[in-house]
Amino acid sequence: MLKECSALRAGLGIGTSTTGILEFAEGFATIGCSFAADGQGSYTIVGTEGVIETPRGIIPGLGTRAAEGLIVVIDPDGNRREELFEPANQYKNMVRCLR
DSSP: OEEEEEEEOTTTOSEEEEEEEEEETTEEEEEEEEGGGTTOOOEEEEETTEEEEETTOSOTTSTTSOSSEEEEEEOTTOOEEEEEEOOOOHHHHHHHHHO
16 A cells, blocks of 8 residues: 655746655565655665665766766675675666667
8 A cells, every 4th residue: 555645836837846655564664755755765764674775876976976886785794795786777778668
């Protein structure tokens, strides 16, 4: 089940931000996104065995953003491991998969 709340941007009359709660039999998840967030997207997954963070979740290297991708894995004891990866054109990859 999805419970959702959206916000309209003044003057545009269209939704530019949203938050939601996803309910599952085993638990729940929260989501939030906004075009008003200046593209500084990040993703965090919190589970029973640790956390996965992607602080540069929106096209690494776009504009003045850091050029490499970063994934941070944190185990239940708080030990942190960082993994760097080369940026890719995410949109080009999506189109390639749709062919």
